Amino acid sequence: MTAIQTARQRARAELTSEIKAEARRQVAEAGAQRLSLRAVARELGMASSALYRYFPSRDDLLTVLIIDAYDALGESAERATAAAAGAGADARGQWRACCTAVRAWALAHPHEYALIYGTPVPGYQAPQETIGPAGRVAAVLGGLLAGAFAARGAGPAGSTIARPGGAAHPQAQASQAQDDGDGSGPWPHDGLPLAAPLPPVLREQAATVAAAIAPGVPGPVIARALIAFTQLFGMISFELFGQLVGSADPADAFFSYSVDQMADFVGL
Amino acid sequence: MTAIQTARQRARAELTSEIKAEARRQVAEAGAQRLSLRAVARELGMASSALYRYFPSRDDLLTVLIIDAYDALGESAERATAAAAGAGADARGQWRACCTAVRAWALAHPHEYALIYGTPVPGYQAPQETIGPAGRVAAVLGGLLAGAFAARGAGPAGSTIARPGGAAHPQAQASQAQDDGDGSGPWPHDGLPLAAPLPPVLREQAATVAAAIAPGVPGPVIARALIAFTQLFGMISFELFGQLVGSADPADAFFSYSVDQMADFVGL
DNA sequence: TGTACATCAGTGAACGCGCGTTCACTGATGTAC
DNA sequence: TGTACATCAGTGAACGCGCGTTCACTGATGTAC
Numbered sequence A, B: 001m002t003a004i005q006t007a008r009q010r011a012r013a014e015l016t017s018e019i020k021a022e023a024r025r026q027v028a029e030a031g032a033q034r035l036s037l038r039a040v041a042r043e044l045g046m047a048s049s050a051l052y053r054y055f056p057s058r059d060d061l062l063t064v065l066i067i068d069a070y071d072a073l074g075e076s077a078e079r080a081t082a083a084a085a086g087a088g089a090d091a092r093g094q095w096r097a098c099c100t101a102v103r104a105w106a107l108a109h110p111h112e113y114a115l116i117y118g119t120p121v122p123g124y125q126a127p128q129e130t131i132g133p134a135g136r137v138a139a140v141l142g143g144l145l146a147g148a149f150a151a152r153g154a155g156p157a158g159s160t161i162a163r164p165g166g167a168a169h170p171q172a173q174a175s176q177a178q179d180d181g182d183g184s185g186p187w188p189h190d191g192l193p194l195a196a197p198l199p200p201v202l203r204e205q206a207a208t209v210a211a212a213i214a215p216g217v218p219g220p221v222i223a224r225a226l227i228a229f230t231q232l233f234g235m236i237s238f239e240l241f242g243q244l245v246g247s248a249d250p251a252d253a254f255f256s257y258s259v260d261q262m263a264d265f266v267g268l
Numbered sequence C, D: 001t002g003t004a005c006a007t008c009a010g011t012g013a014a015c016g017c018g019c020g021t022t023c024a025c026t027g028a029t030g031t032a033c
Helices: A007-030 A038-045 A048-053 A058-086 A092-110 A110-117 A127-132 A136-153 A200-213 A221-241 A252-266 B007-030 B037-044 B048-053 B060-085 B091-108 B110-117 B128-134 B138-153 B202-215 B219-241 B250-266
Strands: none
Touching: A007 A038, A007 A058, A007 A110, A007 A221, A038 A048, A038 A058, A038 B202, A038 B219, A048 B007, A058 A092, A058 A110, A058 A127, A058 A136, A092 A110, A092 A136, A092 A252, A110 A221, A127 A136, A136 A200, A136 A221, A200 A221, A200 B048, A200 B250, A221 A252, A221 B037, A221 B219, A221 B250, A252 B202, A252 B219, B007 B037, B007 B060, B007 B110, B037 B048, B037 B060, B060 B091, B060 B110, B060 B128, B060 B138, B091 B110, B091 B138, B091 B219, B091 B250, B128 B138
């Protein structure tokens, strides 16, 4: 158990990743349900039974691929967001960058996208380990909201990421996560009233989400962010799965427009 | 070819629908990819080869099930909307009824929902016949918008479906489908500016959609309706596919809130 | 009304395929003394 | 440093399964004269 790996350990690590790579290749090419241990083994020039030294079953291999896909998507979103921030983009610009990266990744890896956001494999139960990676995109967007909210709450002096046309409300204070009441606060909603107060159940769910990934953001904004989040993935799924044929296909313009509208919607 | 069916014709019609029913049962229970011609034949007590007298291939049987699923969902949405209208609901109430019916159907028939809105079966190409049934829900919502828009454009006298709190703009006229410019018109947007004019591609796509299912509704409203539409199905898919676990699950409150927000968003 | 023929439903065997997983085994690598 | 033993990777055959589809066939139903 030293830092120096034995030859065996190195070989094992290498083969493990070769198996994953080949499996990923098959999923990318033909979809998750066509993933076959025998085909992977064949391609790697080994007996199919040998794979069982590395993965206890097909489902376990699938789980690893799912985690990898979530991670790849999450990393792509994080990178794009950070790059936008580095280039001086405000919160809205970063939101755009994140959403655009998610779509770009999905278009580039449609079967891997389907693996994580499409129909779940029947009988397959996502294990605990997938939860973290699955939340990375949400964490990025939640972080953006939290950052923007904190900056605005701090007043004009701290409003480096305030939207050019957006009217900050300097009189308000930054709220905490439990301040998820009616959403009246420092948030410029582009004139859109956050009218409907959250029903109790949603209020608590929003508080949980806020505590996890968007501290300080009030409940109604979280609720809207959830709406924007489901819209984002709904739109991408529709595009990939052919549901936009006959309406917004090709979807570039619609996507771009939607992202803008949803950024308005959440108050960025 | 008379109206009177021969015994053969009656038997054929009956068996055809029995096959479909059994196939539907299997899909409902285990998902589309588990649908097996042999299992269907087994359950019906006949040789598997006999099915080929009724359906030329497994894919054709699947296509029929897909069409049936679209039709069942569409009919459910249409019924609920009509019932709401019959009960005196305004356009917004009908919109709610339609969305709620879609979700209810999806929750009651998760595998059939996945069959039509989940990951497409690899290699399967949806044939022309699916297009009509696939558009029924969209047609309902488009019709609601068109009706509401026409009523408001006609002024207060015709505003039988005007929203109680909604401010109609009596000075404006009902626009035609090609009046899809900046969205300034008789539409009360709850203070939300339809600021961003549509880019050319989206503008044309919106005009096509409007011409098909929502005549007279301006482009920006169509674009927002498309956003609401993708949000609706994105949210339902997330709920069914387990993506809301840890945030808005159970999703009843979130769903209801979202429908309200999106009704505001499209100006109902 | 009766007969000859065509149409069609349904059968059962077979083709050819691929899959996940298990198991007893060989031989190489690593480890403890 | 060398030896005895334990660990582990990989093999190849086999189990048991299910699938979609084809084909030659039998026998019943329908039709034309």
